[in-house]
Amino acid sequence: MVSTSSTGQKVTLAKGLNLGLRKAMEADDKVLLMGEDVGKLGGVFRITDGLQKDFGEDRVIDSPLAESGIVGTAVGMAMRGYRPVVEIQFDGFVYPAYDQIVCQVAKIHFRSKGRVKMPMVIRIPFGGGIGAVEHHSESPEAQFAHTPGLKVVACSNPVDGYWMIQQAIAHDDPVIFLEPKRQYHADKAELDETATPAPLFTSKVVRPGSDATLLAYGPTVKTCMKAAEAAAGEGRSLEVIDLRTLSPLDMGPVLDSVRRTGRAVVVHEAHVNLGMGAELASRITEECFYSLEAPVLRVGGFDTPYPASRIEEEWLPDLDRVLDAVDRSLEF
Amino acid sequence: MSDGAVQPEFGPDLAEVFGPAHADGGPELIQLLTPEGERVHHPEFDLDFSAEELQGLYRDMVLVRRLDVEATALQRHGELGIWAQLLGQEAAQIGAGRALRSQDFVFPTYREHGVAWCRGLDPLKLLGLFRGVDHGDWNPSDYNFNLYTIVIGAQTLHATGYAMGMQRDGVVGTGDPDRDAAVLAHFGDGASSQGDVNEAFIFAASYNAPVVFFCQNNQWAISEPIERQSRIPLYQRALGFGFPGLRVDGNDVLATYAVTRAALQRARDGQGPTFVEAYTYRMGAHTTTDDPTRYRLTADVEHWKLKDPIARLEVYLKRNGLGDDDFFADLTAEADELGHTLREGCKAMPDPEPLEIFDRVYAETPPELAAQRDGFADYLASFEGAH
Numbered sequence: 001m002v003s004t005s006s007t008g009q010k011v012t013l014a015k016g017l018n019l020g021l022r023k024a025m026e027a028d029d030k031v032l033l034m035g036e037d038v039g040k041l042g043g044v045f046r047i048t049d050g051l052q053k054d055f056g057e058d059r060v061i062d063s064p065l066a067e068s069g070i071v072g073t074a075v076g077m078a079m080r081g082y083r084p085v086v087e088i089q090f091d092g093f094v095y096p097a098y099d100q101i102v103c104q105v106a107k108i109h110f111r112s113k114g115r116v117k118m119p120m121v122i123r124i125p126f127g128g129g130i131g132a133v134e135h136h137s138e139s140p141e142a143q144f145a146h147t148p149g150l151k152v153v154a155c156s157n158p159v160d161g162y163w164m165i166q167q168a169i170a171h172d173d174p175v176i177f178l179e180p181k182r183q184y185h186a187d188k189a190e191l192d193e194t195a196t197p198a199p200l201f202t203s204k205v206v207r208p209g210s211d212a213t214l215l216a217y218g219p220t221v222k223t224c225m226k227a228a229e230a231a232a233g234e235g236r237s238l239e240v241i242d243l244r245t246l247s248p249l250d251m252g253p254v255l256d257s258v259r260r261t262g263r264a265v266v267v268h269e270a271h272v273n274l275g276m277g278a279e280l281a282s283r284i285t286e287e288c289f290y291s292l293e294a295p296v297l298r299v300g301g302f303d304t305p306y307p308a309s310r311i312e313e314e315w316l317p318d319l320d321r322v323l324d325a326v327d328r329s330l331e332f
Numbered sequence: 333m334s335d336g337a338v339q340p341e342f343g344p345d346l347a348e349v350f351g352p353a354h355a356d357g358g359p360e361l362i363q364l365l366t367p368e369g370e371r372v373h374h375p376e377f378d379l380d381f382s383a384e385e386l387q388g389l390y391r392d393m394v395l396v397r398r399l400d401v402e403a404t405a406l407q408r409h410g411e412l413g414i415w416a417q418l419l420g421q422e423a424a425q426i427g428a429g430r431a432l433r434s435q436d437f438v439f440p441t442y443r444e445h446g447v448a449w450c451r452g453l454d455p456l457k458l459l460g461l462f463r464g465v466d467h468g469d470w471n472p473s474d475y476n477f478n479l480y481t482i483v484i485g486a487q488t489l490h491a492t493g494y495a496m497g498m499q500r501d502g503v504v505g506t507g508d509p510d511r512d513a514a515v516l517a518h519f520g521d522g523a524s525s526q527g528d529v530n531e532a533f534i535f536a537a538s539y540n541a542p543v544v545f546f547c548q549n550n551q552w553a554i555s556e557p558i559e560r561q562s563r564i565p566l567y568q569r570a571l572g573f574g575f576p577g578l579r580v581d582g583n584d585v586l587a588t589y590a591v592t593r594a595a596l597q598r599a600r601d602g603q604g605p606t607f608v609e610a611y612t613y614r615m616g617a618h619t620t621t622d623d624p625t626r627y628r629l630t631a632d633v634e635h636w637k638l639k640d641p642i643a644r645l646e647v648y649l650k651r652n653g654l655g656d657d658d659f660f661a662d663l664t665a666e667a668d669e670l671g672h673t674l675r676e677g678c679k680a681m682p683d684p685e686p687l688e689i690f691d692r693v694y695a696e697t698p699p700e701l702a703a704q705r706d707g708f709a710d711y712l713a714s715f716e717g718a719h
Contacts, residue, residue: 076493
């Protein structure tokens with residue numbers, strides 16, 4: 001097996017994840033990949049490209065077309081001592097596996113008083129913007145973050161993709177691993193495989209600022225970075241935090257930031273009603289009420305089903321809607 | 333459309349293919365001991381049983397029935413919140429349970445008390461879940477017996493995945509009897525309608541996984557009869573998934589043992605899954621909260637009483653001089669002792685500590701959950717000394 005380890009190469013998110021999966025499989029032969037079309041095809045997004053060729057059909061398993069079956073059998077593999085990494089082909093297709101995820105994966109450690117561990121990673125390409133048909137553009141993170149027993153993370157860039165997937169696989173609790181599919185083959189970033197990554201369940205300030213705080217994860221990190229850049233041109237300094245972890249939340253950097261700026265805007269593609277923004281607004285209010293100059297605002301998908309793709313960009317939060325919310329916060 | 337139009341053929345008449353429904357299990361029913369206690373022979377699944385083996389199977393069934401009776405009584409006395417009765421299914425469970433080897437792994441439903449008994453689990457451990465003090469307080473790997481799964485059919489997928497793990501561990505089809513292993517997946521007739529069970533069949537068939545799907549068809553899914561779940565005998569479904577299906581008399585411990593043993597060996601040998609339908613009857617209620625008089629006839633229950641799994645083996649033992657008076661008297665005393673142990677043990681089970689729940693959610697407890705626990709601990713402590 002040829003290790004592709006190198007420093008300084010420019011990679012996409014898809015490549016970063018692919019290299020991360022390869023590293024994890026090299027590091028631990030108990031790591032198995034399973035999902036629909038993950039073998040010869042390399043997955044519909046090519047995230048597992050080449051892995052079956054190098055690790056064999058026993059470790060990179062093309063599954064029958066049944067999501068509950070994928071997650072349910074992965075539970076059994078984990079009980080047998082394996083570390084299954086399953087791919088759900090699209091966000092909207094995770095629901096047939098929802099029962100196995102929330103009733104079994106999430107509860108087995110608790111049910112067994114910690115005697116049975118469930119080190120499983122459930123990879124879900126999420127979010128919109130790819131011009132797809134219905135069920136291919138959704139953001140189901142709140143439903144999993146609401147479930148005790150699961151941990152939920154979202155990567156936003158190639159370097160995080162590379163490290164976070166390895167960290168999630170090495171972690172002993174089940175991790176819902178959200179990948180912004182719109183970013184898979186978009187921007188490249190320089191990957192230094194010799195670097196030391198931040199711990200998995202930590203949030204990061206990705207752009208410092210002083211006038212307001214933008215809280216984002218997955219696909220909206222890029223949106224917020226662009227918004228902050230545009231705002232800078234108008235003399236406004238926006239801090240951007242890539243949350244990275246949704247359950248547990250890492251409130252430390254968030255609260256530090258909001259105490260400095262006094263204003264927070266949460267930006268996600270998911271519907272705002274009972275979404276991550278609601279939880280973040282509540283926690284910020286509880287923890288730094290007296291630092292707030294304005295209510296925490298939320299920018300997200302509207303409380304409708306995901307629209308037909310020709311108008312999806314109207315539905316998705318974009319630079320202008322983020323800046324509109326920033327204006328409202330600053331003018332409050 | 334004219335009245336004289338020829339009706340198109342949609343394949344053969346299903347009634348001709350499957351035959352009429354048989355209250356006695358039909359002609360395919362594999363049996364070694366009749367309800368009257370007559371030993372009959374089967375061309376494929378016949379086995380010789382020693383006197384000790386027969387006495388052992390009888391003892392198992394008597395004791396798990398006693399466990400069931402005691403637990404039902406404990407529920408009536410308010411010591412258990414609920415109990416899922418196995419009455420009438422002793423032969424199906426003991427036959428399957430005794431066919432296992434130690435290296436095999438079992439995925440039970442919430443009614444497999446007899447299989448748990450065969451795995452050497454302290455029967456008191458089974459009561460915790462029903463008393464409400466835990467969700468199952470044993471380490472599955474200590475007994476190769478998973479915790480009870482309550483979501484109907486979910487465990488059949490876990491069983492299949494576990495069996496796929498065994499394949500990857502190289503413990504299937506090596507020819508070494510101490511190494512080769514298989515999985516026994518339990519479920520019922522109601523579960524056969526679940527998507528997860530059907531997906532488990534597909535995954536197991538696709539990967540040729542070493543798993544025996546052991547369905548206790550006790551004829552009732554709470555109040556719904558088997559006819560609501562299936563229009564064909566359940567075991568015949570297996571063919572559509574690409575592996576063999578067999579119907580065994582689930583009230584015949586000898587036949588259930590023989591068939592399960594063969595199916596497990598087939599799996600251990602690397603020949604893939606088998607569906608075993610143990611044709612039996614739920615003599616009791618679904619659980620202690622159920623009232624079967626609302627939906628089934630007393631006459632049906634009386635009919636099945638004549639097929640009692642314990643009575644038929646008792647007749648066989650006595651008629652063939654395989655158990656003297658001392659054997660039966662000693663067993664009665666042993667059952668009484670078990671009952672006493674269960675009663676006293678159940679009442680002595682402590683309630684769990686409230687703060688323990690926080691530490692069991694994750695392998696690595698997140699700081700925010702730890703903070704929630706600490707807050708609750710402070711809250712509880714604030715009542716100390718209060719009146």
